[in-house]
Amino acid sequence: MTQKRNKSGWTLVEIAIVVAIIGVVLSLSVPNVVGIVNRSRVKAAESDLQIIAAAITQLMRDTGKLPGGQPLGTPGSPEYPINDPRCGLATNYNNIFGTRWKGPYLDRIPLDPWSTQYWYDPDYNGSPQGVITVVVSLGPNRKGGSGVVNPTYDNAGGLNHEADNVYVRILER
Numbered sequence: 001m002t003q004k005r006n007k008s009g010w011t012l013v014e015i016a017i018v019v020a021i022i023g024v025v026l027s028l029s030v031p032n033v034v035g036i037v038n039r040s041r042v043k044a045a046e047s048d049l050q051i052i053a054a055a056i057t058q059l060m061r062d063t064g065k066l067p068g069g070q071p072l073g074t075p076g077s078p079e080y081p082i083n084d085p086r087c088g089l090a091t092n093y094n095n096i097f098g099t100r101w102k103g104p105y106l107d108r109i110p111l112d113p114w115s116t117q118y119w120y121d122p123d124y125n126g127s128p129q130g131v132i133t134v135v136v137s138l139g140p141n142r143k144g145g146s147g148v149v150n151p152t153y154d155n156a157g158g159l160n161h162e163a164d165n166v167y168v169r170i171l172e173r
């Protein structure tokens with residue numbers, strides 16, 4: 001038995017098979033593309049965070065102070081978005097870092113791949129390591145841990161660990 005062919009020479013069965021194959025390919029590749037984009041954004045954030053962490057480490061070594069101007073080892077120091085002038089990465093705001101400030105420590109203050117400020121957090125809680133000092137991207141959800149972080153100069157509180165955050169630890173030394 002021969003099947004009836006249309007003008008282009010394809011049988012309905014052949015067309016159905018091609019459509020099914022296209023559907024399978026799309027259903028496999030769309031989540032993969034989303035996954036690749038997310039992974040590349042996480043990589044980009046990690047790369048930025050390494051640079052920012054190195055800048056803050058140098059600021060600490062030069063001045064003996066944390067972002068915000070508190071002496072090293074001060075518990076309860078505030079969190080700051082890294083574009084806050086009190087972070088000390090671009091300017092010696094109100095001379096809070098004293099004469100040992102040798103910045104600027106960053107040529108430009110980048111946003112994270114989700115267009116949100118990176119944050120400095122001296123009491124980043126809930127990570128697998130416990131309470132640590134970090135620079136952190138709030139990740140795809142643009143929120144930090146237990147609360148929405150206010151992306152302005154004043155810490156709105158609640159910046160803690162959650163699974164979608166990307167962070168790099170800073171050691172005081």
Ligand SMILES: [Ca+2]
Binds near residue numbers: 121123159160
């Ligand atoms: Ca915190």
Ligand SMILES: [Ca+2]
Binds near residue numbers: 138142144162
């Ligand atoms: Ca988050």
